[in-house]
Amino acid sequence: MIRARLIAPLLSAALALAAVPALAAEPLRIGLITTLSGPGAVIGADIRDGFALAVEQAGGKLGGLDTQVIEADDQQKPDVAVSLAARMTEKERVPFVTGIIWSNLALAMMPTLSGGNVFLISPNAGTSALAGAQCSPYFFNVSWPVDSIGEAAGAAAQAQGVKRVYALAPNYPSGKDVVTGFKRAFKGEMAGEVYTPFGQLDYAAEIAQVKAAKPDGVFIFYPGGMGINFLKQYDQAGLLGQIPLTGPGFSFDQDILPAIGDAALGIKGPLQWSPDLDNAANRAFVASFRAKFGRIPSYYAAQSYDSARLIGGAVAAVGGDLADKDKLRTALRAAPFESVRGAFRFNSNHYPIQNYYQREVVREESGMLTNRIIGTIFTDHGDVYAKDCPMK
Amino acid sequence: MDVLLLAEQGLNGLQLGVMLFLMAAGLTLVFGIMDLINLAHGSFYMVGAYLTAALVPVLGGFLPALVVAVLLTALLGLVVEAVALRTLYRRDHLDQVLATFGLILFFNELIRILFGPVPIFLNPPAALAGTVNLWGLTYPAFRLAILGTGLAVAVGLWLLIARTRVGMLIRAGATNREMVMALGVDVRLLFGLVFALGCGLAGLAGAMAGPVLAVQVGMGEQILILTFVVIVIGGIGSIRGAFAGALLVGVVDTLGRALLPASFRLVMDAASANAAGAAAASMAIYILMALVLAVRPKGLFPVG
Incomplete structure (x- = not known):
């Protein structure tokens, strides 16, 4: 009779959880879908930590809004990534998804996200497939086209x-x-x-x-x-x-x-980046990352940190108005943040123009x-x- | 392609085969004698590699670290058998698959908690780090050491199984378990020992593979698939089959990757030859498995 004994507490827990989101004020909610289990988890940890550092340095308020990061593990599997994209779009109703590492996962998620008017700020996945004829108004890449x-x-x-x-x-x-x-x-x-x-x-x-x-x-x-x-x-x-x-x-x-x-x-x-790259933003990033996590940041951490600051800059530029997607897109395209790699701007396809x-x-x-x-x-x-x- | 290169590729194939044999021997023993499908065999391989890497700085040398790591892995196997697997012998294979899959997740998380997610460092001992000149062929010394270890283990297992009383019981257990029990053999003890032996062998495989491959969480699952191919080809439960199957898989895989793209280039242009060759090479061992099973459905050396 294990099953019967479990049902009551599970039900009450589920009801309690369901009641929570409705009470919260209008914060900035960001879906961080990345790889947190399996061999790819090394990278996912840096993506998560780089992002968390940027949020923390902004006093928990990216672009002036209270920021909630909703983490989810894609297990490096496209089908899992797609169902998480649906969850972020339909249930969590976030304006931004980030964290994605692998190109094949990003490609699989894009139809769901752009269909739900959700921006994917890719800290790493940079397939050429999304850079040319199939470029998307809802896809921004903070790394490079991989070639x-x-x-x-x-x-x-x-x-x-x-x-x-x-x-x-x-x-x-x-x-x-x-x-x-x-x-x-x-x-x-x-x-x-x-x-x-x-x-x-x-x-x-x-x-x-x-x-x-x-x-x-x-x-x-x-x-x-x-x-x-x-x-x-x-x-x-x-x-x-x-x-x-x-x-x-x-x-x-x-x-x-x-x-x-x-x-x-x-x-x-x-x-496009290195820990010793000499500019003020990068010196501050590397020093605080090392102090907080006790390791040298990888370029994944740097790109995720930049992703968070890009979101913060764009949200500040539109004065916290997340409803008007066109205004938000224009703000993102201007790349209103100081990148740790120095000079950074977006090309017409939302991929970076930068130094290598x-x-x-x-x-x-x-x-x-x-x-x-x-x-x-x-x-x-x-x-x-x-x-x-x-x-x- | 000249003779020297062909010889080198043959040696590469044998060496990969011998490494697979270290894995397959333990898995096939457990499967054949205990009738237990142990998906977590790869986890013991991972534990062996991590323990060796962790013990090298403590014990100051690769060999002592390897010996202690193998013993500890065998001991861990004994504990896991007593705690988690003993109740599963009477259940059907699907339950065993589920339970041992759970063990994979458990060990992966445990290793991640203990060592962190970043792959860790393990190099060959200084004496074996370089290359050896074999009649004009430069070959990595550590790969020769793997070859030697694998062959020694093969001989040792053959002596154990063919020449000792325990080996006789193991053979009997693989052929007819009920009869062995009926004759009053302490099967529980026998099973525990066999499982510990299998885990020790997996640990040895991990310790020998660590300096050549990435020591990381999930490394066991990558090699487990190849290992299953080996024991299916060799005949489940047969050490001889595991040896033959491992060498066959090693050689076919290596020569496939070495020769197929080049031979495709003779009949088509370079780009499509590269693509088709790569695809054919990655299928080669599965085609081999299908062919073997078509001719001998129970593998090369069926037991019982």
């Missing part, structure tokens, strides 16, 4: 005079986007181009092929655990000192550096591995997709 990072790496390889490059990436849309971006800027010869199954563990076969092809450089795009696997194995095969490795800066960021250790030292990869820097993995005085800027690759760089976007 721009590949393009920056290609331009850097080109400038260094690298002749033959071997490229490896997982077999999924962003993997191909990044390699396409690389080839757009790199004019030399591709010694090989290999797409491995997503989530592959052992790269011995691919590494042996790389060794046999004898390229001048290897370009990899392996996010998360795949990057750790590849780098460890590449190092153990003795190739790290022989054939220089490059890739998007997010393949060598704070979420995986501790697990790779010294093998990562000296690897270069471009990105070359970064290098170094060991800082505290002993922790981190990245440092060693040069600028692109200045005020937009993307090739904006011209196909009907929004002007």
Whole structure:
């Protein structure tokens, strides 16, 4: 009779919960849908903490409104993300959703969100699919179209005079986007181009092929655990000192550096932000993030922090009037906030126009591995997709 | 493709196979003898890797850390068997799947609470960190160590099962459990030992895989799928089958990834060859499994 005994308390709890939202005054409610379980939870933690820090620094009031962040775990699954998007749109009735990390999840959620007039402020997911003909008035991206990072790496390889490059990436849309971006800027010869199954563990076969092809450089795009696997194995095969490795800066960021250790030292990869980027907003962000959480922020944390400040700036610009979506969109497009990456504005497709820097993995005085800027690759760089976007 | 590269790829395949064997041996033992589907086998693999990584700085060396981690993982297995699994033997397989899936979630959260969500650091010992020159072939030393460990475990298990009294009971238990019980063998103790042995082997696999792969929450589930393919191909419950199946899967997977894109390039243009080759290579082991099951529905070395 366990069931009968449970029903009464559950019912009363449900009734109590249902009564709460109606009493609250008109606060700013934001849905933070991110990955809080599984291997992707490392990233989700930084997304959540970066956002929380910005809210806290605004005294709990983004844009002058009492701010409530409603967290939800997408489990890195598109179907879960879609049902959470529906919950945020229909039940929670939030004006903004943010937190989303993965492109495939963002793509799956967009119809629900734009149908409910909810803005998706993407702190990371930056597929080219939403940058061109299918750009959306309800989608704003605070990171990049993912191939721009590949393009920056290609331009850097080109400038260094690298002749033959071997490229490896997982077999999924962003993997191909990044390699396409690389080839757009790199004019030399591709010694090989290999797409491995997503989530592959052992790269011995691919590494042996790389060794046999004898390229001048290897370009990899392996996010998360795949990057750790590849780098460890590449190092153990003795190739790290022989054939220089490059890739998007997010393949060598704070979420995986501790697990790779010294093998990562000296690897270069471009990105739009770095913890040592010298501007007032960034110095304040990095110092307070480290003080509060005891670790170096990853670029995910920086982008999520920027997302919160973008929302805050736009809400302040419209004087807290969240009902008029067109006014709110105009305010968002003006990007009224000071980004931790310095100069930042939105292109007509709601993707950033920004600088891309070359970064290098170094060991800082505290002993922790981190990245440092060693040069600028692109200045005020937009993307090739904006011209196909009907929004002007 | 020259001979040296082919030899290297063959060696890569054997080495991957041997690593899979360490996992599969424990899983197939538990399945074959106790008739228990243990989805949480991957969790013991993860625990082995995390314990090794945590113990290296404490004990000051990879080998002592590995030995202690394997023993602790086996001990954990003994506890889990007594606390959580003992009541499940008489239930059907679906209940076991549900319960052991629950254990996966439990261990993943436990590890996250204890070690945090960021993958942790574990490198090979300094002596094995470099490469070895084998007749002109440079090969990572640690991968040779994995190969050696796996082969030693295979021989050890064969001796245990073919030459000792416990092994005789294990074989008997796998063939006809009721008869063994009827003969007065303490099956409860036997099951506990077998489960602990299986967990110890999973822990050993985790400790040996840790320096090559990412040590992170959820690492066990990634390798568990391959392990199930191995034991289905080999015949459930058979150590010999697990060994043959593991080597077969390792070699087919590695050579598939190495050779298929290149051979597709002979008949089509580079871009479509890359795409088709990658797709075919990721299917190769499942096609192998389907073929084996079509010819021998109970696997290569069926038991009972």
